[in-house]
Amino acid sequence: MKIDLSGKRALVLGASRGIGFAIAKNLSSAGATVCLVARGQSDLNSACEKIQGESGKAFPVKADISSRGTAQQVYDIACEKMGSVDILINNSGGPKYGTLSDLSDVYRDWE
Numbered sequence: 001m002k003i004d005l006s007g008k009r010a011l012v013l014g015a016s017r018g019i020g021f022a023i024a025k026n027l028s029s030a031g032a033t034v035c036l037v038a039r040g041q042s043d044l045n046s047a048c049e050k051i052q053g054e055s056g057k058a059f060p061v062k063a064d065i066s067s068r069g070t071a072q073q074v075y076d077i078a079c080e081k082m083g084s085v086d087i088l089i090n091n092s093g094g095p096k097y098g099t100l101s102d103l104s105d106v107y108r109d110w111e
Contacts, residue, residue: 006031009082014091016043028056
């Protein structure tokens with residue numbers, strides 16, 4: 001089955017390697033412009049170069065979304081560069097194992 005994502009814009013977290021990179025690469029192969037987000041700049045640059053080398057449209061945003069406010073900043077950057085976001089892949093690590101009271105305020109914004 002061929003999926004056509006031409007004109008779509010994707011924001012992929014944890015996209016510099018592994019599953020996140022594979023998702024970003026496949027979204028790009030289907031025609032989407034992809035914003036790759038991860039903590040390591042050199043891995044991000046390499047991932048974007050690989051996608052661009054296959055005629056894909058991709059750009060990196062170095063960020064640690066576990067920090068308060070960073071997720072909004074990343075979204076704002078993606079929208080500034082792409083116009084909007086149609087697809088979100090939240091491939092970031094979850095909170096560390098523990099009880100609810102052990103979680104930092106970054107994970108308790110819903111309270």
